[in-house]
Amino acid sequence: MKITRHFVDVGARRCHYRRCGAGPVLLMIHQSPRSSAEYAALMRQWGETFTCIAPDSPGFGQSDPLPGDPSIDDFADALVDLLDALGLECVPAYGFHSGGIILVNALKRHPERFAALAVGGYAIWTADEMQSFSDSYLPAFQPLPYGEHLTWLWNRILEQSWFFPWFAVEPGKRLRGPHDDPTKVDAVVREMLDSGDAYRAGYGAVLRAPRQMPEPGDTTRPVLITAYDGDPLQDHIDRLGALPSGSAAQKVATPEAHQQASLDFLAAYPEPMPDRLGEVADEGFIAVQAPGFDGLLHWRGERSAPLLVHGPGRALELLGQRALAIDLPGHGLSDAWTGAAPTDPAAWQAVIAAAMRTLGATTVTYEPLPAGDPARLYPDLTPDRFGAYLTRAWSIVRAARLFSPWYAPSAASPRDFDPATLVPARLALEHRALLRSSAAREWHVARAAMEVFNGNS
Numbered sequence: 486m487k488i489t490r491h492f493v494d495v496g497a498r499r500c501h502y503r504r505c506g507a508g509p510v511l512l513m514i515h516q517s518p519r520s521s522a523e524y525a526a527l528m529r530q531w532g533e534t535f536t537c538i539a540p541d542s543p544g545f546g547q548s549d550p551l552p553g554d555p556s557i558d559d560f561a562d563a564l565v566d567l568l569d570a571l572g573l574e575c576v577p578a579y580g581f582h583s584g585g586i587i588l589v590n591a592l593k594r595h596p597e598r599f600a601a602l603a604v605g606g607y608a609i610w611t612a613d614e615m616q617s618f619s620d621s622y623l624p625a626f627q628p629l630p631y632g633e634h635l636t637w638l639w640n641r642i643l644e645q646s647w648f649f650p651w652f653a654v655e656p657g658k659r660l661r662g663p664h665d666d667p668t669k670v671d672a673v674v675r676e677m678l679d680s681g682d683a684y685r686a687g688y689g690a691v692l693r694a695p696r697q698m699p700e701p702g703d704t705t706r707p708v709l710i711t712a713y714d715g716d717p718l719q720d721h722i723d724r725l726g727a728l729p730s731g732s733a734a735q736k737v738a739t740p741e742a743h744q745q746a747s748l749d750f751l752a753a754y755p756e757p758m759p760d761r762l763g764e765v766a767d768e769g770f771i772a773v774q775a776p777g778f779d780g781l782l783h784w785r786g787e788r789s790a791p792l793l794v795h796g797p798g799r800a801l802e803l804l805g806q807r808a809l810a811i812d813l814p815g816h817g818l819s820d821a822w823t824g825a826a827p828t829d830p831a832a833w834q835a836v837i838a839a840a841m842r843t844l845g846a847t848t849v850t851y852e853p854l855p856a857g858d859p860a861r862l863y864p865d866l867t868p869d870r871f872g873a874y875l876t877r878a879w880s881i882v883r884a885a886r887l888f889s890p891w892y893a894p895s896a897a898s899p900r901d902f903d904p905a906t907l908v909p910a911r912l913a914l915e916h917r918a919l920l921r922s923s924a925a926r927e928w929h930v931a932r933a934a935m936e937v938f939n940g941n942s
Contacts, residue, residue: 500541516581519676520542522676582606589607632875662715710735787809792850802914859933866919
């Protein structure tokens with residue numbers, strides 16, 4: 486089952502959301518510091534029952550942050566503003582951990598907008614726990630000149646599966662299911678790189694939030710809270726106390742049992758899906774089918790304008806305010822290259838031509854290729870157990886500002902540069918683009934062949 490991706494403007498903010506399935510609508514709110522990407526597999530399952538709509542919360546994924554120092558009320562109100570922008574009147578909703586806290590607060594403030602809530606783990610912190618979190622849980626996260634922040638980030642995300650809270654490295658704080666899976670750690674690391682220091686606003690609002698669970702006797706919409714064995718919030722089921730009629734909280738054995746109980750509960754409160762959801766006109770994702778690629782391409786700009794195509798290892802966000810640009814397969818926010826012959830220039834040209842037809846572009850220009858051997862320009866950046874790929878990529882983007890090619894620094898290869906381009910915030914954008922570029926080497930080879938055979942520049 487395919488997931489589509491979209492953007493909608495919520496006032497002055499841009500919000501990204503995923504959509505999957507058919508039937509009644511279901512809103513899905515992710516935990517912090519994740520994004521709607523964490524629900525991809527679940528959306529494909531639940532899409533058999535619902536049209537699943539999963540937004541990136543403000544400041545996470547590809548959604549703009551809220552201004553200032555927002556409270557949980559601000560996040561709850563922003564969620565209702567999103568419902569307005571999408572054209573959704575009333576929805577059943579699912580949220581895990583902090584996603585559930587946002588939903589419960591939104592239910593308290595806007596009960597008419599929710600048919601029912603299913604929540605995975607609802608935190609009821611003690612005063613001592615709250616103090617501990619305020620002191621240590623959310624350190625600032627800022628890029629540093631030589632990539633030192635990446636070493637901290639890798640280990641912080643790795644060890645959050647070993648201890649809870651992550652900073653309490655004590656025997657009594659061990660979790661039941663520790664792992665060192667680089668793929669799992671990398672997924673969260675990338676989402677933290679997307680959020681940057683904005684992660685503290687969303688996470689902090691949830692940690693500081695007063696608990697807003699409906700009280701016995703309240704007139705409210707039904708709420709189901711479940712938590713499975715191994716979830717650090719399972720014991721918090723015992724802290725909830727009495728709930729109103731129609732609501733319940735229970736412990737279950739497995740994540741699958743939690744998901745099934747949530748789905749069964751929400752299916753009893755269907756709400757119609759509107760014919761069309763709100764969506765912006767100057768950014769989005771187009772489905773492209775061409776030899777070698779079948780997936781979504783991210784685009785931004787003015788349709789029917791000349792198309793600009795980025796270079797290997799880069800992304801449209803590095804092109805500045807251009808009329809029209811796309812992220813190529815295996816770059817930026819677009820899907821990975823899926824077919825055979827990934828260095829075939831005809832296959833890449835077919836993808837670009839398909840994008841041009843869909844977007845109405847009639848001309849195309851390309852960023853120039855960097856000098857050097859593509860086999861050396863784009864080394865393997867597969868996530869490894871120790872997170873070395875993160876600092877390797879940082880060293881590459883820094884060196885690429887100083888030498889051409891970056892891998893051969895010498896008196897014969899200096900590159901003119903503006904020191905302002907070495908500020909960590911700028912390097913962080915280029916670093917993120919390089920990490921996302923799973924097909925950089927292939928695009929370089931194909932582009933070089935295009936220049937030889939077609940004269941493109």
